[in-house]
Amino acid sequence: MTDAIAYLDPRSGATYPLDVPRWCGDDGAPLMLTPMPGIGRDAIRQEARSLWRYAAALPFLPEAPITMGEGCTPLVPRVFAGATALLKCEWLMPTGSFKDRGAAVMLSLLRAQGIGHVLEDSSGNGGAAIATYAAAGGMRAKILVPATTSPAKTVQSRAAGAEIELTPGSRQDCADEALRQGQARRDGIFYASHNWHPFFLQGTKTLAYELWEDLGFRAPDNIIVPCGAGSNVLGCGIGFSELLRAGGIDRLPRIFAAQPANCAPIARAFLGEAPAAPLPTMAEGTAIAEPIRLRECLGVLEQTEGGAVMLTEAEIAAAALDLARGGIYAEPTSAQAAAAFAKLLEAGTIRAGETSVVVLTGTGLKATPRFAELMGVAL
Numbered sequence: 001m002t003d004a005i006a007y008l009d010p011r012s013g014a015t016y017p018l019d020v021p022r023w024c025g026d027d028g029a030p031l032m033l034t035p036m037p038g039i040g041r042d043a044i045r046q047e048a049r050s051l052w053r054y055a056a057a058l059p060f061l062p063e064a065p066i067t068m069g070e071g072c073t074p075l076v077p078r079v080f081a082g083a084t085a086l087l088k089c090e091w092l093m094p095t096g097s098f099k100d101r102g103a104a105v106m107l108s109l110l111r112a113q114g115i116g117h118v119l120e121d122s123s124g125n126g127g128a129a130i131a132t133y134a135a136a137g138g139m140r141a142k143i144l145v146p147a148t149t150s151p152a153k154t155v156q157s158r159a160a161g162a163e164i165e166l167t168p169g170s171r172q173d174c175a176d177e178a179l180r181q182g183q184a185r186r187d188g189i190f191y192a193s194h195n196w197h198p199f200f201l202q203g204t205k206t207l208a209y210e211l212w213e214d215l216g217f218r219a220p221d222n223i224i225v226p227c228g229a230g231s232n233v234l235g236c237g238i239g240f241s242e243l244l245r246a247g248g249i250d251r252l253p254r255i256f257a258a259q260p261a262n263c264a265p266i267a268r269a270f271l272g273e274a275p276a277a278p279l280p281t282m283a284e285g286t287a288i289a290e291p292i293r294l295r296e297c298l299g300v301l302e303q304t305e306g307g308a309v310m311l312t313e314a315e316i317a318a319a320a321l322d323l324a325r326g327g328i329y330a331e332p333t334s335a336q337a338a339a340a341f342a343k344l345l346e347a348g349t350i351r352a353g354e355t356s357v358v359v360l361t362g363t364g365l366k367a368t369p370r371f372a373e374l375m376g377v378a379l
Contacts, residue, residue: 005059007031007198010296018059021113021190023182023197030292031198033059038242039209041217051101051206053213057242058105058202062112066137069093070100071206075214075357078326081342083352086220087328088211091363095128095156097285098204098361102194102231103129105203110192111137118142118192121178123149123171124285125362126194131162142189144181146174172289195229195292201238204231208239211357212248219249221354222306224337224344226361227257227266228286230297237300253357254350255306257297258340260316263287266297267308282370283316285333285362307349309340317374320364324371329364337361 007016009025010032016022018033025031036059043056051071055061076087090098107118107130116139120130123145134141143157147166154164167174175195182191194200211220219240225232236255243249259267262279263286269275278289291297301307319339320332330338337358344350364371372379 004034005036006034008034019113021110021115023191023193030196032201032296033198035245036242038244038246038248040246040248041213044213051104051203051210054206054209057205057209057239058109059199060109060112062108065108066104066111066133067108068100068104068133068136070104071210073210075211076328078328080322080326080338080358081345083345083356085338085341085356085358087338088207088357088359089328090207090359090361091330091334095125095132096363096366097125097129098207098232098359099125099129099194100133101206101235102200102203103133105206106192106194106197106199107133107137107139109199109202110190111139115190115192116140117187117189119144119178119182119189120193121145121174122194123153123174125366127154127162128156128160130192130194131157131160134162135160144174144178146171194231195288201231201235204235205239205242206235207232207359208236208243212240212243215355217248219243219251219253220357222254222256222344222350222356223359224256224258224309224340224356225359226283226286226333226337227259227297227308228288229291230257230266230293232359232361233257233266233297233300234293237304240304252304255300255304256340256344257301257306257308258336259283259286259308259310260336261310261312263289264308264310265289266291266294267310269294270298270301270308271310281316282313282332283311283336285331286336307344309343311336311339311343315339315343320371321374323360324364328360330360331362331364331367332370333367334360334362
């Protein structure tokens, strides 16, 4: 383990040693890791057909990573809104979403530190990824979900053997209960939250390295990502910053965050709009009313000279159906990145001749009832 790398509270500057597992600062603040130097193309493990190709870029190397081939997702060109976008199909991973990147790396590193029982709060893709990778790694997992959650949404986690605990109240109440249990370390459980633990971002940063390699070891001009808590915004920010430090690229790509107007705290803050009470949205994977790293997400958007786009429910629905009719079956949460691409083109913020990556984060198979509703089909 490298002593120079540590947990970092970016707001206070406080650091903590990496060899003691923790998910927050002593005062409860969210943590990142201290900046790392990045790697060059000679450090890529050519024999590995997964995100572990970039293992040398991680804070330390686990002896036995938990892996099922996550990463190495296709980059598919498609004409959308009159211009070519490169669709990064992140749903083509074991559990059907990009969260496999973070889960694989986070749980591999935590297991190497002696953690064998993890706690997560998520009724969706995050819970499914943590449950699945815990099962693959011989770890126990407990997933907290709101009591009102549809039973269908927890089937994937239950099938992986995770313990599901229904918590009364809202999604925020569920998160608060997870924080309480995580702080208490009840039954020796460790809070391995995809929203809180900085090791999760070490997984999502591999998207940056992969895009760099996909594009012949250069950065795209623009990256448009669906944004809830911001793990892909932050991951791309971390990864491309490392590549810049390592001399692998000579400029950062512009990063744009796509959010539903019904729940857009990061976009509203970036655009200087007043906060608004959240409303229901079909882009439920990004419906995070209180992202814990809002300041850090805004920092990435500003540093890369990117931006934020808010989308109506009609715009998200139209993009989801347009993608599907072109053979790309992505959940509405993902489709908002394509809708944002169209709006950025129309506004002249990005141009048709630029290299623009649209990150599609989850499969449409997880949103079949929503697609049926959009098409007026009875299930």
